[in-house]
Amino acid sequence: MKFQQQTLLLMGPPNVGKSAIFNHLTGMNVSVANYIGTTVEFTEGTMAMPGGRTALVDVPGTYTLAATNDAEKVAVDMLESGPAGVICVIDAVNFESSLYLLLQVLEYQLPTMVVVNRWDLAQQKGYELDFGGLEKELGIPLVPSIAVAGQGIPEIIETAARMVSSARTPSKPVLDDEERWAKVESMARDYRRQKADMKSTRREQLGVMMVKPWPGLPLALLVLTVVFAFVVGVGMGLRQYLLLPAFRGVMIPLIETAVEAVIPPGMVQRILIGEYGFLIKGIEWPFTLVLPYVASFYFVLSFLEDSGYLPRMAVLVDGLMNRIGLQGPSIIPLLLGYGCGIPGILATRALSSRKERIMVSVLICTAVPCISQTGAFISLLAAHSIGALLGVFFVSILAMAAAGLIMDRFLRGSIPLTIMEVPELLMPRADVLSKKVLMRLRSYIHNGALPMIAAVGLASVLYESGLMAAWGRAISPVVTGWLNLPEEAAVPLALGILRRELTVLPLIDMDVTTLQLFTGALVALFYVPCIAMVGTISREYGLKLGVGILVGTTVLALFIGGLASQTGLILGF
Numbered sequence: 001m002k003f004q005q006q007t008l009l010l011m012g013p014p015n016v017g018k019s020a021i022f023n024h025l026t027g028m029n030v031s032v033a034n035y036i037g038t039t040v041e042f043t044e045g046t047m048a049m050p051g052g053r054t055a056l057v058d059v060p061g062t063y064t065l066a067a068t069n070d071a072e073k074v075a076v077d078m079l080e081s082g083p084a085g086v087i088c089v090i091d092a093v094n095f096e097s098s099l100y101l102l103l104q105v106l107e108y109q110l111p112t113m114v115v116v117n118r119w120d121l122a123q124q125k126g127y128e129l130d131f132g133g134l135e136k137e138l139g140i141p142l143v144p145s146i147a148v149a150g151q152g153i154p155e156i157i158e159t160a161a162r163m164v165s166s167a168r169t170p171s172k173p174v175l176d177d178e179e180r181w182a183k184v185e186s187m188a189r190d191y192r193r194q195k196a197d198m199k200s201t202r203r204e205q206l207g208v209m210m211v212k213p214w215p216g217l218p219l220a221l222l223v224l225t226v227v228f229a230f231v232v233g234v235g236m237g238l239r240q241y242l243l244l245p246a247f248r249g250v251m252i253p254l255i256e257t258a259v260e261a262v263i264p265p266g267m268v269q270r271i272l273i274g275e276y277g278f279l280i281k282g283i284e285w286p287f288t289l290v291l292p293y294v295a296s297f298y299f300v301l302s303f304l305e306d307s308g309y310l311p312r313m314a315v316l317v318d319g320l321m322n323r324i325g326l327q328g329p330s331i332i333p334l335l336l337g338y339g340c341g342i343p344g345i346l347a348t349r350a351l352s353s354r355k356e357r358i359m360v361s362v363l364i365c366t367a368v369p370c371i372s373q374t375g376a377f378i379s380l381l382a383a384h385s386i387g388a389l390l391g392v393f394f395v396s397i398l399a400m401a402a403a404g405l406i407m408d409r410f411l412r413g414s415i416p417l418t419i420m421e422v423p424e425l426l427m428p429r430a431d432v433l434s435k436k437v438l439m440r441l442r443s444y445i446h447n448g449a450l451p452m453i454a455a456v457g458l459a460s461v462l463y464e465s466g467l468m469a470a471w472g473r474a475i476s477p478v479v480t481g482w483l484n485l486p487e488e489a490a491v492p493l494a495l496g497i498l499r500r501e502l503t504v505l506p507l508i509d510m511d512v513t514t515l516q517l518f519t520g521a522l523v524a525l526f527y528v529p530c531i532a533m534v535g536t537i538s539r540e541y542g543l544k545l546g547v548g549i550l551v552g553t554t555v556l557a558l559f560i561g562g563l564a565s566q567t568g569l570i571l572g573f
Contacts, residue, residue, distance in 0.1 A: 012089030293375030325408025355413035
């Protein structure tokens with residue numbers, strides 16, 4: 001890949017604040033793409049410079065340039081592709097590992113500047129940094145920054161402009177690994193000193209406690225309980241007392257009156273405001289039944305991410321994940337999958353082997369309900385039986401454990417040991433948190449709500465044309481016999497092919513028992529993933545696996561749903 005003239009690379013280790021700097025420099029003028037021939041994503045934007053706008057590429061975060069994984073290979077390829085210069089971000093807290101990467105970058109003899117980020121956290125930990133001495137030692141310009149607060153951004157732009165205009169390349173000898181680490185240790189010792197009387201803060205002590213079995217495990221259970229209670233409580237409150245009254249009391253009457261005034265009775269009117277009315281269910285389901293839970297979940301997820309708790313949970317559950325053939329870091333894409341399966345699958349790119357990536361991706365597709373599904377489950381079951389709602393998630397966890405054990409035994413390959421960096425434990429900034437939640441809500445509307453509306457519109461046409469009824473009669477033996485659901489529940493099974501949560505939502509308006517609701521929820525839990533997820537799986541791992549997941553999840557959903565229904569009938573539920 002050959003970059004256009006004047007392209008700058010933004011490089012640095014993971015969790016260094018590089019993305020925050022990139023966002024400040026480029027604003028919203030960005031695009032995301034896969035690097036040619038790989039599944040590694042990079043982000044490209046433009047930044048305002050005195051001479052005009054300059055292309056800026058956010059290189060995938062990497063600790064070294066040893067080219068031992070796809071991200072490192074892409075970083076090396078980008079450095080060898082003729083950029084105008086490099087902005088290398090190093091971490092004032094994790095100083096040594098950042099300096100090691102910087103020394104490797106300097107060996108490419110490109111115009112380079114250094115951004116020392118998070119120096120405020122380094123000061124809080126008792127470190128004193130000699131920026132002038134480090135800049136003189138390196139022989140390249142250096143800018144301190146606090147990316148989350150936007151401090152240092154104007155200086156970065158000004159220094160980058162001077163770097164590009166001068167095009168001065170540092171001449172650095174190529175060092176072997178031992179020499180490079182010796183140089184790093186010497187620079188860290190000379191330019192970052194720690195006060196001898198500094199004691200660990202309560203925050204640091206709490207961060208250490210969180211990765212120990214005691215009290216880490218009880219605390220993790222408490223956190224998950226609070227998360228569940230928050231999502232259900234806040235979501236139900238928003239739905240019950242705000243959105244449903246506004247929609248059913250105000251919007252539905254207005255929509256029905258407007259349609260009836262313009263369109264005469266008949267098929268077209270029924271498509272718009274009938275039983276599966278496009279203008280009624282197409283708004284009610286994604287925005288009044290699901291959106292409240294989406295908003296509350298994304299708030300909690302963003303809080304846990306920005307606080308630094310998720311990596312600690314990964315360390316804590318490492319031993320447990322090992323039992324099903326995975327490692328602790330696998331918990332992060334699994335948790336992201338509870339928000340949306342696609343980011344969860346894409347997040348597996350950071351895992352250490354193809355086998356582990358496939359295992360986690362299949363688990364997400366099979367038994368991890370996205371937030372739209374979770375919102376549908378809560379809407380369907382919470383008012384009838386909290387026990388049934390908890391039972392759905394318990395079955396989900398059991399299924400993941402069983403699937404992990406099976407795949408670990410039969411999939412070829414090994415999973416090497418992964419060493420992960422644990423960031424500082426911090427209180428999230430309100431402005432950063434709100435931006436992240438709003439970004440994810442926009443993603444839900446684009447990737448969740450709009451496809452759901454389209455699926456409801458198609459379902460309305462099929463229902464009013466009689467095709468849904470024919471489908472219902474065709475699969476009636478499965479629906480009414482094996483699953484013990486009413487015949488009209490065949491319609492949601494057809495809708496679920498378009499959007500998995502639509503397997504659940506139509507049951508809300510049916511006269512069914514708690515056992516039938518639980519059965520329907522289990523079918524929806526394991527039913528075919530949405531088309532976008534299947535496309536992502538096929539792109540990442542091949543069409544064969546995508547088709548296999550489509551067939552496998554359908555069979556699994558009907559089998560487990562029917563098994564639960566028949567067992568419930570035998571036990572008298």
